[in-house]
Amino acid sequence: MNDTNPIAVQLTIDGEPIQAAPGGTVLDACRAAGIHVPTLCHDPRLEPYGACRLCVVEVEGMRGYPAACTTRVADGMVITTENEVLRGLRRTVVELLLSDHKLDCLTCDNAGACALQDVAYELGVSESPFEGERHRAAALDENPLIDRDYDKCISCGRCVRICEEVQGCSVYSSTFRGFDMLPDTPFSASLLDAGCEFCGQCVSTCPVGALSNRGQRFTGRVWELQSTETTCGYCGVGCTVTFAHKDGVITGASAPLDRGVNRGNLCAKGRYGHGFVAHPDRLTTPLLRRDGKLEPASWDEAIAAVAEGIRGVVEEKGPDAIVGLASAKCTNEENYAFQKMIRAGVGTNNVDHCARL
Numbered sequence: 418m419n420d421t422n423p424i425a426v427q428l429t430i431d432g433e434p435i436q437a438a439p440g441g442t443v444l445d446a447c448r449a450a451g452i453h454v455p456t457l458c459h460d461p462r463l464e465p466y467g468a469c470r471l472c473v474v475e476v477e478g479m480r481g482y483p484a485a486c487t488t489r490v491a492d493g494m495v496i497t498t499e500n501e502v503l504r505g506l507r508r509t510v511v512e513l514l515l516s517d518h519k520l521d522c523l524t525c526d527n528a529g530a531c532a533l534q535d536v537a538y539e540l541g542v543s544e545s546p547f548e549g550e551r552h553r554a555a556a557l558d559e560n561p562l563i564d565r566d567y568d569k570c571i572s573c574g575r576c577v578r579i580c581e582e583v584q585g586c587s588v589y590s591s592t593f594r595g596f597d598m599l600p601d602t603p604f605s606a607s608l609l610d611a612g613c614e615f616c617g618q619c620v621s622t623c624p625v626g627a628l629s630n631r632g633q634r635f636t637g638r639v640w641e642l643q644s645t646e647t648t649c650g651y652c653g654v655g656c657t658v659t660f661a662h663k664d665g666v667i668t669g670a671s672a673p674l675d676r677g678v679n680r681g682n683l684c685a686k687g688r689y690g691h692g693f694v695a696h697p698d699r700l701t702t703p704l705l706r707r708d709g710k711l712e713p714a715s716w717d718e719a720i721a722a723v724a725e726g727i728r729g730v731v732e733e734k735g736p737d738a739i740v741g742l743a744s745a746k747c748t749n750e751e752n753y754a755f756q757k758m759i760r761a762g763v764g765t766n767n768v769d770h771c772a773r774l
């Protein structure tokens with residue numbers, strides 16, 4: 418935001434004058450200014466919630482320690498994001514979470530990409546001084562894609578909210594209250610029976626290893642994986658997707674929060690439909706039927722055979738005997754070139770595409 422923006426809100430954060438967009442939260446303003454405030458229950462795809470209290474800050478003139486993620490900016494606010502008191506409050510939050518957490522970092526697939534690990538490290542919390550009852554929530558779900566291990570749940574509500582706010586599915590709700598609160602399906606049904614679409618959005622927002630992708634289990638530590646950003650090839654939405662891979666095999670898919678038309682979201686196909694890439698049945702070369710038998714052919718041979726076939730039909734029956742059907746998997750440019758070929762090359766307007774796969 419530049420100096421002359423007349424509608425900007427003027428703030429002071431940690432002694433620095435900052436301009437912020439009106440209507441945003443203190444957390445938005447801090448992030449836009451590059452000021453780190455730790456969070457656990459926040460996801461920019463979701464409405465502010467204020468569950469974890471990790472993002473507490475001080476605001477001059479306000480009582481207590483408001484949560485940065487739920488406090489709206491106002492002109493003239495003076496905000497402190499870091500001091501000993503705030504650090505102590507945040508440490509207590511983490512200590513309380515660790516007092517009822519299955520510390521499974523040795524074998525948890527989320528290790529290295531876990532927000533709880535990150536804040537514990539940042540605040541120097543290696544153990545909890547609090548003792549008492551611990552949850553033992555069995556992870557029972559017979560479905561092929563999503564693992565639920567509520568011994569690691571921190572009750573941030575992100576899975577409940579993304580399923581309701583973004584997916585419109587409301588498969589989960591927060592069950593019980595206080596210490597016993599957990600996200601669960603109606604009557605603890607399997608996700609298969611609870612109307613789940615298996616988009617994996619809940620897994621994508623879970624800040625810890627309570628929800629994870631079953632197929633990714635033991636396929637590699639986060640730091641061993643390479644990642645490649647590309648465009649999902651399944652439909653015309655063209656979501657930005659990041660594939661994690663190891664030794665040339667895709668192990669999982671995610672999406673960056675800050676770019677692409679999808680801004681972190683993926684559907685079931687984009688998130689889980691990548692098994693075909695390394696499948697032994699996958700076609701990797703064109704096939705031509707010779708003497709009634711399909712045989713591998715080069716692209717030049719295949720294109721020549723298609724051209725000859727089209728030419729024969731046009732000569733015998735006219736161009737309107739041909740229909741061109743393109744694919745939503747192609748790019749706009751590829752589809753443009755295809756319709757041009759059918760219209761200008763073949764001479765018919767019989768051209769369409771499948772909208773979705």
Ligand code: SF4
Pocket residue numbers: 579580584586587588589608612613614615616617618619620
């Ligand atoms: S996979 Fe999608 S539909 Fe199923 S519970 Fe998670 S967010 Fe909801």
Ligand code: SF4
Pocket residue numbers: 569570571572573574575576577600619622623624625627628
């Ligand atoms: S399962 Fe994950 S996203 Fe859901 S409430 Fe627990 S920690 Fe949060």
Ligand code: SF4
Pocket residue numbers: 649650651652653654655656679682683684685686687688
């Ligand atoms: S298939 Fe799903 S993830 Fe892929 S582009 Fe379409 S909507 Fe996006």
Ligand code: FES
Pocket residue numbers: 455456457458459466467468469470471472473484485486487
């Ligand atoms: S991130 Fe603000 S209360 Fe959880």
